[in-house]
Amino acid sequence: MTERLVVSPSPHWKTDKTVSGLMLDVVVALMPAVLASVVFFGWRALTIILTSVSSAVISEAVYEKAVKREVTIKDYSAVITGILLAMNMPPGVPLWMPAIGSAFAIVVAKQIFGGLGYNFVNPALAGRAFLMAAWPLHMTRDWLAPGFFGGVDATSSATPLAVLKGAPGGTLPGIWDMLLGNRAGCLGETSVIAILMGGIYLIWKEVIDPRIPLGFIGTVFVLTWVFGKPGALFQGNAIYHILSGGLFLGAFFMATDYVTSPVTSKGRLLMGIGCGVITVLIRLWGGYPEGVSYSILLMNLVTPLIDRAMVPRYYGWKHEARKEKTL
Amino acid sequence: MEIIAIILGGVLINNFVFMQYLGLCPFVGVSRQLETALGMSGAVVFVMTMASAVTAALEIYVLAPLGLGYLRTIAYILVIASFVQLVEIFMKKAAPGLYKALGIYLPLITTNCAVLGVTMLNVRRSYGILLSTLNGLAGALGWSLAIIIFAGIRERWRLMDIPKTLEGFPLALISTGLMSLAFLGFQNLFKAAFH
Amino acid sequence: MKRSVFYDFIKGFIEENPTFRLVIGMCPTLAVTTSVVNGFWMGLSVIFVLVFANVFVSLLRKVTPDEIRLPVFVILIATPVVIVELVMKAYLPAMYEILGIFVPLIVVNCIIIARAEAFAFKHPVLNSFADGLGIGSGFTANLILISAIREFLGTGQITVGSFRFPQAPLFEPAAVMLTPPGGFICLGLLMAILNVLLARRERKMKAQAV
Known part of the structure; x- marks a missing residue:
């Protein structure tokens, strides 16, 4: 039974990393994106984030109390789920949506399976997919045009990806606006620079493995460059494609989730590439303008299979075999 | 084009388990271990492909010309049952x-x-016979994909302490629901190209 | 000891509830429960098939050799299914279209073959009749319960013919409940909740007995 738990090759070394410490790093890394969302979409963004986070934390506490398990809200994982779900919502959604979405994410996608570490899909993404299937109009139409600090128009505005896919009445923002985040989109996905700050912090702190985001973004870049323009190869606007939608947010913060991504380095690279392929498939030929969240969910599903296919050899297995002989 | 549409439709877009509610009992029953899931997948791929071919032939050469369409259900189930016996x-x-x-x-x-x-x-x-066979194969491959993914996930559950009230079907159905949410991502894939 | 016919009828609702206790017949349970009306007609069809099959299996149980009982069951089940198909096609063509392949698929509904094998093949005609009626009604009750939940959450109201309750939806309906993911999750949660309630009841009864 215990051998199943050993998934990395020994020798192991002890670190002072703890679950809540790692999770706190992620919360810190998300702060620039949270700030950017408030800058571009006003205080409304903050109310959505706060609603989502409180619903996540309360659901976690209530469920764990109800089934008489240890209450784990202090490990910050519910806070992260709450923030990530909010980051994945259009800024114009009614407030009951983040509340329901977070409760679904925590209870159905995570706690029912036994809590942190046992869920097989990323809870925030499951919450988003649920909201997307439940109230598709809100999730695909409640966009707001960005404006500095609450200067948000009430008129809805098409996202760059929707425009790329042929939505009427939209113009593409310039590259600088895309980098800064001055464009329509989900709360936390618009500012590539803010997300990158958080992502680099996580890589520097060794919280996430750069293979997943690099594999993910690199694959999207190559595939959209090759196939991005209908009827012509190698002429797609790849830079625009990687900067739009939730690619950076998904690649750095959601595809890298420990619990639902592979444990080996090769497996992680495969995870990144797989996410990239599915994202491009959905973006260019699928039924939705954006495919990042579905691609990560789908790769979550095959993560156990990837891990199984890539179990590393035990370090020093020869030695162990010899010992068995002498026994 | 229709061939690609049938294969993609059966495997990803209209997956039997996740989108059409077909074959759920064995999907839950045989998915505890990857090895048995693989074996069952093999059996299902073989039976479903062949059954599609045989029943399509039966329809075109016997039932339709004789106007026996109303006996379809009985005829098909007998053909399938005897075919499984053979396997x-x-x-x-x-x-x-x-x-x-x-x-x-x-x-x-x-x-x-x-x-x-x-x-x-x-x-x-x-x-026709050819497209029926292909559709059977695609559906079976989609079913296999679903059960293999699920078996991979379920093997991890051996490590966890599942409450009695959730064991078996409740947890399996909720997981299937989450998987099916992910598969919604494939909705309308290549729709523009096919229609 | 002669079994009570009434018991054989009533056990289908709770003790041997096909969906929640025996856990069989999942595919139609999920496929047709997008509206109460669909669930009702599907349930009615299953009751007819189940009673028909049970009665004839029981009648022929003494003359059917063990080795060929399964093919015999299949024919005794397929016959009423064809009857249901033809009748429904003639009188309820719209419903026949909605239920689609799940009407002919009653043939392979595990509930029916399981009752033939586990009950009707071993019991007298009257008991088998009661068993079929009871299990079938239990199944129908489940379908109506599940479809009521899904229809209410998914469309905001329950519509039967021209009757609507409530008149206008009180909340923004969650379309997901009518789709496969919503169906799976709804049924899974419902099963879990019922299991918790039943476990609690059993514990209470044990405590009282002591």
Whole structure:
């Protein structure tokens, strides 16, 4: 039974990393994106984030109390789920949506399976997919045009990806606006620079493995460059494609989730590439303008299979075999 | 083009388990271990493909010309049942290990509603023999994909302490729901190219 | 000891509830429960098939050799299914279209073959009749319960013919409940909740007995 738990090759070394410490790093890394969302979409963004986070934390506490398990809200994982779900919502959604979405994410996608570490899909993404299937109009139409600090128009505005896919009445923002985040989109996905700050912090702190985001973004870049323009190869606007939608947010913060991504380095690279392929498939030929969240969910599903296919050899297995002989 | 549409449709877009509610009993029943899931997948791919071909031939050469359409259900189920018997006898001789592993599930393929389901869908879409066979194969591959993914996930559950009230079907259904949410991402894939 | 016919009828609702206790017949349970009306007609069809099959299996149980009982069952089940198909096609063509392949698929509904094998093949005609009626009604009750939940959450109201309750939806309906993911999750949660309630009841009864 215990051998199943050993998934990395020994020798192991002890670190002072703890679950809540790692999770706190992620919360810190998300702060620039949270700030950017408030800058571009006003205080409304903050109310959505706060609603989502409180619903996540309360659901976690209530469920764990109800089934008489240890209450784990202090490990910050519910806070992260709450923030990530909010980051994945259009800024114009009614407030009951983040509340329901977070409760679904925590209870159905995570706690029912036994809590942190046992869920097989990323809870925030499951919450988003649920909201997307439940109230598709809100999730695909409640966009707001960005404006500095609450200067948000009430008129809805098409996202760059929707425009790329042929939505009427939209113009593409310039590259600088895309980098800064001055464009329509989900709360936390618009500012590539803010997300990158958080992502680099996580890589520097060794919280996430750069293979997943690099594999993910690199694959999207190559595939959209090759196939991005209908009827012509190698002429797609790849830079625009990687900067739009939730690619950076998904690649750095959601595809890298420990619990639902592979444990080996090769497996992680495969995870990144797989996410990239599915994202491009959905973006260019699928039924939705954006495919990042579905691609990560789908790769979550095959993560156990990837891990199984890539179990590393035990370090020093020869030695162990010899010992068995002498026994 | 229709060939690609049928294959993608069966495997990803209209996956039997996740989108059409077909073949759920064996999907939950045989997914505890990857090895048995793989064996069952093999059996289902073989039976479903062949059953599609045989029933399509039966429809085109016997039932339709004689105007016996109303006997379809009875005729199909008998054909499928005898076909499964044949596979069983063959497997017992040729692959006794696999036969042992699949145990009671092999005869249960008869009552796997995915098999009869796909033959009924073939008739409704008035596919010929070739397209029916392809549709059977695609549906079976989609079913296999679903059960292999689920078996991978379920093998991890051995480590966890599942409350009695959730064990078995409740947890399996909720997981299937989450998987099906992810598969919604494939909705309308290549729709513009196909229509 | 002669079994009570009434018991054989009533056990289908709770003790041997096909969906929640025996856990069989999942595919139609999920496929047709997008509206109460669909669930009702599907349930009615299953009751007819189940009673028909049970009665004839029981009648022929003494003359049917063990070795060929399964093919015999299949024919005794397929016959009423064909009857249902033809009748429904003639009188309820719209419903026949909605239920689609799940009407002919009653043939492979595990509930029916399981009752033939586990009950009707071993019991007298009257008991088998009661068993079929009871299990079938239990199944129908489940379908109506599940479809009521799904229809209410998914469309905001329950519509039967021209009757609507409530008149206008009180909340924004969650379309997901009518789709496969919603169906799976709804049924899974419902099963879990019922299991918790039943476990609690059993514990209470044990405590009282002591």
